[in-house]
Amino acid sequence: MLEKIIRSFQNNSERNAFYIDNTYYTYEQFAHAVSKIRKELDQLSFDHQKLVGVISFEAQDFHTYASIYGALFAGIGYVLINPANPLERNSSEIRQTGLTTLLTSKLTERVEEIAKLNNLNVIVTTDLPEVEINFTLPNIKEDDIAYILFTSGSTGIPKGVPILYGNISAFLDAFFALGYEIDESDKFVQMFDLTFDFSVICYLAPIIVGACIYTIPSVGIKYINVYTILEEHQITFACMVPVTISYLRPYFSDINLPKLKYTLFCGEPLLTEIAEEWLMCAPNGKLINAYGPTEATVFCTVYDFDPREGRNKSLNGIISIGKEMNGMEAIIIDESKNILSPNEKGEICLSGPQVTPGYWKDQEKNSTAFFTIENELPKKVFYRTGDLGMIDEEGDFFYYGRIDHQVKIQGYRVELGEIEYHARNFTNLVNVIALPSENHLGTIQLHLFLENYDGYIKDLEKYLTAKIPEYMLPSSINNLPSFPLNNNGKFDRKKVSAFLKQESNNGK
Numbered sequence: 286m287l288e289k290i291i292r293s294f295q296n297n298s299e300r301n302a303f304y305i306d307n308t309y310y311t312y313e314q315f316a317h318a319v320s321k322i323r324k325e326l327d328q329l330s331f332d333h334q335k336l337v338g339v340i341s342f343e344a345q346d347f348h349t350y351a352s353i354y355g356a357l358f359a360g361i362g363y364v365l366i367n368p369a370n371p372l373e374r375n376s377s378e379i380r381q382t383g384l385t386t387l388l389t390s391k392l393t394e395r396v397e398e399i400a401k402l403n404n405l406n407v408i409v410t411t412d413l414p415e416v417e418i419n420f421t422l423p424n425i426k427e428d429d430i431a432y433i434l435f436t437s438g439s440t441g442i443p444k445g446v447p448i449l450y451g452n453i454s455a456f457l458d459a460f461f462a463l464g465y466e467i468d469e470s471d472k473f474v475q476m477f478d479l480t481f482d483f484s485v486i487c488y489l490a491p492i493i494v495g496a497c498i499y500t501i502p503s504v505g506i507k508y509i510n511v512y513t514i515l516e517e518h519q520i521t522f523a524c525m526v527p528v529t530i531s532y533l534r535p536y537f538s539d540i541n542l543p544k545l546k547y548t549l550f551c552g553e554p555l556l557t558e559i560a561e562e563w564l565m566c567a568p569n570g571k572l573i574n575a576y577g578p579t580e581a582t583v584f585c586t587v588y589d590f591d592p593r594e595g596r597n598k599s600l601n602g603i604i605s606i607g608k609e610m611n612g613m614e615a616i617i618i619d620e621s622k623n624i625l626s627p628n629e630k631g632e633i634c635l636s637g638p639q640v641t642p643g644y645w646k647d648q649e650k651n652s653t654a655f656f657t658i659e660n661e662l663p664k665k666v667f668y669r670t671g672d673l674g675m676i677d678e679e680g681d682f683f684y685y686g687r688i689d690h691q692v693k694i695q696g697y698r699v700e701l702g703e704i705e706y707h708a709r710n711f712t713n714l715v716n717v718i719a720l721p722s723e724n725h726l727g728t729i730q731l732h733l734f735l736e737n738y739d740g741y742i743k744d745l746e747k748y749l750t751a752k753i754p755e756y757m758l759p760s761s762i763n764n765l766p767s768f769p770l771n772n773n774g775k776f777d778r779k780k781v782s783a784f785l786k787q788e789s790n791n792g793k
Contacts, residue, residue, distance in 0.1 A: 303350065305346075316418045338366050458611065470521075522546060576682070581635045615636075
């Protein structure tokens with residue numbers, strides 16, 4: 286991976302690497318910024334694990350990207366810290382990883398607070414002196430840590446997911462093996478918080494091919510900014526979470542992106558109808574639906590969706606997540622870890638070179654999240670995703686939803702995604718979320734939330750009665766002006782569920 290990046294720096298020195306806040310930065314400028322951070326990191330000493338914290342203010346900070354690459358070329362794993370996150374969450378991540386040094390492009394009050402609370406040495410990267418470009422390879426191994434990202438933990442303590450150099454190299458090799466036609470003339474868009482693993486492909490793949498990365502301004506309405514960047518700069522490769530085009534949908538009739546060659550979706554279920562409409566906005570482009578948890582390095586299955594050529598597999602209105610990328614293996618298991626046959630529903634499990642070796646210093650979690658199939662030689666370790674899915678006769682996988690989004694009512698297993706599917710059909714793709722709650726008698730009730738729906742709730746109730754069994758009918762249908770989003774641009778179900786608690790308290 287690093288050898289490819291070096292060649293790209295050398296071959297594209299005068300080309301633009303980034304477009305950030307109306308400013309272009311060349312590969313030569315980026316190489317200088319990376320090299321001075323690398324030199325500073327080369328002088329650090331570590332007692333044990335070589336890790337450095339990187340403050341991630343926003344997706345459009347040039348010096349944050351330089352810090353990430355500086356850490357990679359120094360052979361030091363980076364841990365991204367978003368100062369907008371709660372102080373206790375940031376401190377937990379710092380304590381867990383044993384960080385002693387923090388890289389930041391600016392010394393804000395919040396950064397100083399984080400550093401003081403955790404006794405960290407702070408390096409302000411914009412204050413470092415200029416140095417000669419250093420293209421020498423660091424002394425690293427495949428099992429050295431490239432970065433650690435944190436995901437939410439059921440106990441309230443964030444879980445660290447270490448991704449090794451071998452993991453990220455395997456992902457990039459598998460991505461380029463998909464055969465998408467991208468080179469130094471392409472323009473990639475980067476719209477994600479850097480603590481979201483989908484951002485990894487947006488700041489690594491373009492640099493490897495010598496392309497330019499266009500970041501989304503943080504001022505103003507994000508989704509309008511996305512539309513503006515896509516159109517004004519004729520972006521050719523866009524990575525998005527599905528909610529992005531959901532919010533752009535009212536403007537589809539005005540959106541025309543003939544230069545957009547690829548739209549790659551990941552992070553949430555992608556709905557067939559809205560995907561078909563998006564292809565009309567990008568008439569010359571291809572649509573890719575990808576799937577994969579942080580633990581399997583960005584994504585590891587892909588489906589090239591093209592209704593024009595008959596590639597339009599879906600389940601409950603959700604596009605197939607396709608087949609495994611090179612080197613990866615996916616299976617469906619039941620509750621006893623037996624491998625299921627095609628068309629049987631169970632848990633998606635993953636194995637291969639992209640899968641993390643385990644959660645950071647959490648043997649208890651590792652013992653439940655990973656398992657070995659003993660009759661395979663060599664033995665294969667599989668990661669349990671917690672996602673419900675199935676595989677068809679042709680080897681394509683389908684995503685149903687989270688296993689923990691499956692509830693039991695009157696003895697029946699109910700998938701919330703099925704209720705959401707029917708509600709979306711009736712409301713013409715209004716964003717919907719179905720959630721369970723438990724009343725004072727211990728009985729599970731279902732609740733449906735609509736985002737800014739201008740139709741009649743009674744008509745929706747009548748429609749659902751004709752489509753799903755009585756035990757699946759929501760006890761309440763709530764219309765919210767807008768759904769809260771998390772830092773990754775996904776719907777925040779926890780915040781929506783807080784509305785239920787608020788209503789319950791108001792009713793007391």
